[in-house]
Amino acid sequence: MFSIYGVGGQIFRGSLEKLRQIGSVSATARSNAIEPVGQDGREPGYSSPGAFALHTAQPEPRDEVHRTALAAYADSQKIGQERQPLRKVASLMSHAVITIPDSATVLQAWQILAQHGVGQAPVLGPDLTLVGLLSRTDLLRPDRLPTPDSSALVWRALLAQNVVDVMSTPVPGVAPDTDIRRVARVLLDTGLPGLPVIDEQGFVIGFVSRSDILRAVVTDPPLDLWG
Helix, strand or coil, X not given: CEEEEECCEEEEEECHHHHHHCCCHHHCCCCCCCCCCHHHHECCCCCCCCCXXXXXXXXXXXXXXXXXXXXXXXXXXXXXXXXXXXXXXXXXXXXXXXXXXXXXXXXXXXXXXXXXXXXXXXXXXXXXXXXXXXXXXXXXXXXXXXXXXXXXXXXXXXXXXXXXXXXXXXXXXXXXCCEHHHHHHHHHHHCCCEEEEECCCCXXXXXXXXXXXXXXXXXXXXXXXXX
């Protein structure tokens, strides 16, 4: 189940087929076109929970005793774990989501993105429902940035703008029980690196990204696209 949210609330809710009947999401009316962000909107070096990071890898034990002990420990962790193929968004979405209030200024939004090392974040209204999506791409559009010879007052005016004036809206969201393959289809159609996961009341409860899907393809339990 997919939905589209804007500053006026929920605009659409229905299946992928109905979503595609109303036209490509990337062509719907909104303040700014949504552009894909590299690395699913995460900064270089960012490592989400469970992601493989070279800088945290432990050196391999040099002696056989240590290797045997570690192997036995690893085997013990596998006991009782049942392989359950992942089919739904809820199985692989990220639950810790960075959000931006629609009352924030451009400067405050930029600081939130920088602090958490992300390239995009859902924007929430006063009732904490989804109203838009803000990315560094939105903030760094050449037609929005002042020229290098602009005065400091021009830059201050830009940073003091409300985030609503620069965010992308309306923005698609996805229900947690949606089939992963359908989410992949929407990501391909829109060029987005991920979608906010929305509950029945329109609250953001997670985020599913291309990296989440690709990680599920190469890890255990496997991603099941055809079940």
